[in-house]
Amino acid sequence: MTSDVLTDTLPVTLTTTDGVRIDVGCAPGTDVLAAAAEAGYVLPSLCRKGTCGACYATVEGAHDVGPHSAEALPPGAAADGGALLCRTYPREPLAVALRCEDSRIIRGSIPERGAGVVAVEPVSPDGRTVRVRLHLDPDDVSGAGVEFEPGQFVEVSLPGQEPRRAYSLANVANWDGEVELLVRLQPGGWFSEVLEGWLATGPAGARLVVHGPQGAFGLRENGIRPRWLVAGGTGLAPLASMVRRMAEWGDPQPVRLYLGVTTAAELPDLALLPELAEALDLLPGAVLEPCVWRPDGTWTGTAGTPVDALARDLAVLGGTAGPEWPDVYVCGPPALVDAACAAAAAAGVPADQVHAEKYLPA
Numbered sequence: 175m176t177s178d179v180l181t182d183t184l185p186v187t188l189t190t191t192d193g194v195r196i197d198v199g200c201a202p203g204t205d206v207l208a209a210a211a212e213a214g215y216v217l218p219s220l221c222r223k224g225t226c227g228a229c230y231a232t233v234e235g236a237h238d239v240g241p242h243s244a245e246a247l248p249p250g251a252a253a254d255g256g257a258l259l260c261r262t263y264p265r266e267p268l269a270v271a272l273r274c275e276d277s278r279i280i281r282g283s284i285p286e287r288g289a290g291v292v293a294v295e296p297v298s299p300d301g302r303t304v305r306v307r308l309h310l311d312p313d314d315v316s317g318a319g320v321e322f323e324p325g326q327f328v329e330v331s332l333p334g335q336e337p338r339r340a341y342s343l344a345n346v347a348n349w350d351g352e353v354e355l356l357v358r359l360q361p362g363g364w365f366s367e368v369l370e371g372w373l374a375t376g377p378a379g380a381r382l383v384v385h386g387p388q389g390a391f392g393l394r395e396n397g398i399r400p401r402w403l404v405a406g407g408t409g410l411a412p413l414a415s416m417v418r419r420m421a422e423w424g425d426p427q428p429v430r431l432y433l434g435v436t437t438a439a440e441l442p443d444l445a446l447l448p449e450l451a452e453a454l455d456l457l458p459g460a461v462l463e464p465c466v467w468r469p470d471g472t473w474t475g476t477a478g479t480p481v482d483a484l485a486r487d488l489a490v491l492g493g494t495a496g497p498e499w500p501d502v503y504v505c506g507p508p509a510l511v512d513a514a515c516a517a518a519a520a521a522g523v524p525a526d527q528v529h530a531e532k533y534l535p536a
């Protein structure tokens with residue numbers, strides 16, 4: 175931060191990918207994300223401290239940049255106008271190009287609903303990938319149902335407690351208020367231990383508070399280009415939601431789903447995720463390719479990462495990007511997401527056809 179003192183509120187114009195323009199004023203010492211929230215617009219964001227990258231946007235106009243991690247805003251990104259809005263302090267009027275459509279901006283505050291925990295069920299051979307099923311309490315705004323776009327996430331907390339963790343929604347919007355999450359239990363993790371407790375005793379009577387839906391990740395309308403989905407571990411969750419929505423709507427785009435895990439014991443069993451299996455069956459020509467990075471002698475499928483499989487299939491397309499080139503959707507651990515985005519770029523997939531969500535620890 176610079177030591178010069180600014181005293182006047184500066185205008186900031188936010189423009190969404192679908193061309194909606196929102197004008198807010200940014201007071202001295204206030205970051206753009208907070209200024210938008212004060213004006214009643216919650217922009218896609220999560221950590222609000224420069225570490226998750228969820229508030230990334232392109233900014234024109236002089237501004238100061240607050241402390242942030244290189245993972246969230248890589249060195250060099252600022253030269254192309256890249257900025258984290260939670261760490262952007264205007265020094266003059268700013269024009270901000272958001273990476274989301276208007277529908278992903280929450281008016282007012284992030285919705286909050288109580289939920290009963292219906293089930294916590296292991297879905298991988300090692301028992302550490304679990305499906306969590308919740309039933310949301312009806313409320314005045316949504317009634318009994320739950321509305322969200324595939325790709326979005328919620329934060330969950332225990333009633334009356336502060337810590338929250340983000341989880342992608344793995345099912346689709348429905349009238350019954352049902353929410354499904356796919357969670358990899360992390361050794362010693364706070365919420366992982368909560369879930370382990372419910373796994374051991376059963377979740378009878380267990381309650382959560384669900385904050386959201388939130389987030390900008392999601393399917394883009396882009397004609398009938400193929401959609402290639404790359405998941406690292408439980409990065410499967412939002413991609414499963416996309417597949418289920420595509421099947422529900424009868425979308426025509428050919429789908430490939432690359433699902434990467436380290437060992438076969440971590441691989442979610444589709445027999446335990448029947449709605450996803452059914453959706454893949456319903457989509458003509460849909461291909462699921464499980465990829466095991468460190469296979470044992472019994473694994474007969476693809477050995478390697480889903481990034482290797484993606485690069486292999488992109489190489490087959492060859493030549494210059496054309497209409498048969500896929501839109502690529504990637505989700506999972508940051509290293510996998512970065513590698514998949516780099517592989518897509520190296521193969522020639524245009525940047526506006528690559529969409530990603532990183533699972534960064536809280």
Ligand SMILES: Cc1cc2nc3c(=O)[nH]c(=O)nc-3n(C[C@H](O)[C@H](O)[C@H](O)COP(=O)(O)OP(=O)(O)OC[C@H]3O[C@@H](n4cnc5c(N)ncnc54)[C@H](O)[C@@H]3O)c2cc1C
Pocket residue numbers: 220226327339340341342343355356357358359360361362363364365366367408409411412507531532533534535536
């Ligand atoms: C937008 C978003 C969506 C997410 N969606 C999902 C999802 O659908 N499914 C899912 O399983 N996770 C998801 N995550 C990650 C999730 O929010 C938590 O970080 C994770 O479940 C660990 O929480 P915890 O409380 O158990 O562990 P914490 O108490 O937060 O961490 C305990 C230890 O585990 C390590 N750790 C935490 N997360 C990971 C990780 N992912 N890999 C390796 N080590 C880790 C931490 O560094 C720490 O040392 C998402 C994250 C983001 C940002």
Ligand code: FES
Pocket residue numbers: 218219220221222223224225226227228229230246258259260261
């Ligand atoms: S909300 Fe800005 S980097 Fe996380």
